[in-house]
Amino acid sequence: MKLYEHIGKKLFFRYDIPIPYGKLAENAAEAAEAAADLGEVVIKAQVLSGKRGKAGAIAFAADPGEARREADRILQMNLGDAGVSKLLVEEKLNIEQEFYLAITVDGTTRRPIVLVSLDGGMDVEEVPEERMIRWTVDPYIGFQDYMVREICRRLGVGGELRKEFASLIPKLYRLFREVDAELIEINPLAVTQKGFIAADAKVTIDDDALYRHPQLPVIREKTVLELKAEELDLAYVELDGDIAIMANGAGITMATLDMVQHYGGAPANFLDFGGGADIEKTAQALELLLGTNPRVLLINIFGGITRCDVVAEAFARVKETRGIDLPVSFRLVGTNEAEGRAILQKVGIKSFTTMDEAVRHAVEMDRPS
Numbered sequence: 001m002k003l004y005e006h007i008g009k010k011l012f013f014r015y016d017i018p019i020p021y022g023k024l025a026e027n028a029a030e031a032a033e034a035a036a037d038l039g040e041v042v043i044k045a046q047v048l049s050g051k052r053g054k055a056g057a058i059a060f061a062a063d064p065g066e067a068r069r070e071a072d073r074i075l076q077m078n079l080g081d082a083g084v085s086k087l088l089v090e091e092k093l094n095i096e097q098e099f100y101l102a103i104t105v106d107g108t109t110r111r112p113i114v115l116v117s118l119d120g121g122m123d124v125e126e127v128p129e130e131r132m133i134r135w136t137v138d139p140y141i142g143f144q145d146y147m148v149r150e151i152c153r154r155l156g157v158g159g160e161l162r163k164e165f166a167s168l169i170p171k172l173y174r175l176f177r178e179v180d181a182e183l184i185e186i187n188p189l190a191v192t193q194k195g196f197i198a199a200d201a202k203v204t205i206d207d208d209a210l211y212r213h214p215q216l217p218v219i220r221e222k223t224v225l226e227l228k229a230e231e232l233d234l235a236y237v238e239l240d241g242d243i244a245i246m247a248n249g250a251g252i253t254m255a256t257l258d259m260v261q262h263y264g265g266a267p268a269n270f271l272d273f274g275g276g277a278d279i280e281k282t283a284q285a286l287e288l289l290l291g292t293n294p295r296v297l298l299i300n301i302f303g304g305i306t307r308c309d310v311v312a313e314a315f316a317r318v319k320e321t322r323g324i325d326l327p328v329s330f331r332l333v334g335t336n337e338a339e340g341r342a343i344l345q346k347v348g349i350k351s352f353t354t355m356d357e358a359v360r361h362a363v364e365m366d367r368p369s
Helices: 005-014 028-038 066-074 145-155 157-178 207-212 224-231 252-260 279-290 308-321 337-346 354-366
Strands: 022-025 041-045 056-059 087-091 097-106 113-119 131-137 179-191 195-198 204-207 235-239 243-247 271-272 296-303 327-333
Touching: 005 022, 005 087, 005 157, 005 204, 022 028, 028 041, 028 066, 028 087, 028 354, 041 066, 041 157, 056 066, 066 087, 066 279, 087 131, 097 157, 097 337, 113 145, 131 145, 131 279, 157 195, 207 271, 224 235, 224 252, 243 279, 252 271, 252 296, 252 354, 271 279, 279 308, 296 308, 296 337, 308 327, 308 337, 327 354
Parallel strands: 243 271, 243 296, 296 327
Antiparallel strands: 022 087, 041 056, 041 087, 097 113, 097 179, 113 131, 179 195, 179 204, 235 271
């Protein structure tokens, strides 16, 4: 679960990690009031998507009037599928240098890893490998003083900055462990006359550990369509392609997505409508997909608990009631396969016996003639 920047900074404050003075605003008037108290400010949209700066969702203001205008502009923006409902208004920092500092989980070693670079700010993902210091931490030992010394040596940092690093990184590591984080990122970690200040905060919590943190708000990063699918008890993820995909099981659905991409197609979604679904639930899944206006519909059924005739009957019902006027590629194998094929044949749909055939057919139909 991703946290909004202002929530991440509240966690930083609790762990004595320096943050800028700031206030949360829900409208332009509140942003202007905050600017009147803070002086020159930076106004930042509180959304979960990245690249806010490039999207124009971060702005500077020298006075309350400018803060009001910029806040009004940002509040009217849509970033991805999300509108902007809250702003973080913070004092403008006089930044002398920008670092990058993060702690995440190394998928290879399955251990925490500290990432530090002198190249903080936007486009940190483009920092050359040799300029990013990586230090894997043994969780049984924890973060030790000698690790900070070695990181500072590699960075070429000494004096007061080295002392501050020696204090800052262990605090960040303790926060990482105690909130069961998957990622804690400060970009940029600003060097000012007052020392280090976390100019930004990106915190992601392990979903499976949320029960241990009831004090944290529940933040759902889902589109309107994904929330609708959740209400229908469907496992659905919206993607950017044109081929709508429906299958019965997470594994077979992922395999279908992979094969579509293998043949040069672009999946529009992930939809696993589950095993043992009845006609009603299967029809609801189909209605959801058709509502996205895909160019091609690909249905991949390997019937076990899910009966082929039930899926075919649901498809025939939806085709009759609302019409399906787009190309359909149907793979149907398993329990009551013959009955299912007969139902599909009556409504003019040919079914395949292998996933490879069905996927190739779907991708071919999606290509412009």
